[in-house]
Amino acid sequence: MKSKIKIIKARKMGFCFGVKAAIESCNKYIENIKNNEKIYILGMLVHNEYIVKEMENKGFITLNEEDILEDKIELNEKSVVIIRAHGTTKQIYENLARKNVIIEDGTCIFVKKIREKMIEEEEKENEIIFLGDKDHPEVKGIISFAKKVIIAKDFEELKALKIDPQKSYSLLCQTTLNKKKIKEMKTFLEKEHFNVIIYDRVCGATSERQEAVREIAEKVDLMLIVGGQKSSNTQKLYDISIQINPNTKFISDETELVSEWFHGVKKLGITAGASTPDIIIKKIENRIEEEF
Numbered sequence: 508m509k510s511k512i513k514i515i516k517a518r519k520m521g522f523c524f525g526v527k528a529a530i531e532s533c534n535k536y537i538e539n540i541k542n543n544e545k546i547y548i549l550g551m552l553v554h555n556e557y558i559v560k561e562m563e564n565k566g567f568i569t570l571n572e573e574d575i576l577e578d579k580i581e582l583n584e585k586s587v588v589i590i591r592a593h594g595t596t597k598q599i600y601e602n603l604a605r606k607n608v609i610i611e612d613g614t615c616i617f618v619k620k621i622r623e624k625m626i627e628e629e630e631k632e633n634e635i636i637f638l639g640d641k642d643h644p645e646v647k648g649i650i651s652f653a654k655k656v657i658i659a660k661d662f663e664e665l666k667a668l669k670i671d672p673q674k675s676y677s678l679l680c681q682t683t684l685n686k687k688k689i690k691e692m693k694t695f696l697e698k699e700h701f702n703v704i705i706y707d708r709v710c711g712a713t714s715e716r717q718e719a720v721r722e723i724a725e726k727v728d729l730m731l732i733v734g735g736q737k738s739s740n741t742q743k744l745y746d747i748s749i750q751i752n753p754n755t756k757f758i759s760d761e762t763e764l765v766s767e768w769f770h771g772v773k774k775l776g777i778t779a780g781a782s783t784p785d786i787i788i789k790k791i792e793n794r795i796e797e798e799f
């Protein structure tokens with residue numbers, strides 16, 4: 508059966524620059540794996556199960572921070588550890604350096620820039636406020652380089668902070684925050700706390716994908732947001748879309764499609780987070796084409 512549903516894809520979706528670079532970092536070591544060398548990846552290379560599994564199928568071994576800190580795996584000067592796109596903590600870098608491990612740093616350039624800016628601002632003796640999810644690996648990694656940091660999860664927590672008018676503050680944020688909300692916070696801070704400067708470092712890939720979902724969400728009967736459940740940037744796409752179009756669904760792959768969603772749907776919008784491979788989108792399109 509050929510579907511009559513018109514599919515509109517967001518003009519920017521799927522793999523970003525940082526994810527492609529992290530995958531490239533791994534691909535450099537395929538030959539080493541073929542020669543029976545052990546090549547490790549720290550954590551989820553990118554926040555997508557499909558990619559993580561694909562790398563494991565190629566022979567990469569996934570490690571986590573505890574494995575390194577608690578010496579559960581023997582690492583030495585011949586071991587290669589690839590750092591995931593979201594980076595890791597200062598403690599891990601130091602631990603790997605002590606063991607003389609070969610570090611292939613897949614940390615995205617945008618994450619590195621935030622880390623550098625934070626260190627620079629702290630050196631100027633500014634208090635650091637970091638806006639983001641303290642449990643997300645990107646945030647854990649960045650803030651581990653600060654001596655002291657105040658964390659706010661969102662606008663509400665930011666408003667509740669006790670800001671000392673005698674001090675200077677620098678506010679940095681996670682790469683995947685909602686660009687529109689950052690603007691609102693900027694306006695608030697300029698009015699209420701002139702001594703807090705926002706360094707908006709939401710990455711270009713994130714903001715482009717957020718704009719692109721805004722463009723199509725209102726034009727379609729159903730909006731599909733595709734990506735890993737742990738992917739922060741995909742979650743933000745979902746949050747934006749559902750505000751515009753209540754008929755928005757968040758799925759990881761084609762197996763999660765539900766036929767009832769498609770009743771009466773003439774136009775369907777699709778977007779995907781920055782770590783979602785094209786093959787997943789293709790499979791979703793094929794299933795819709797064949798079954799709904």
Ligand code: SF4
Nearest residue numbers: 523525615617682710
């Ligand atoms: S979403 Fe942005 S910060 Fe994250 S990996 Fe991609 S380019 Fe880098």
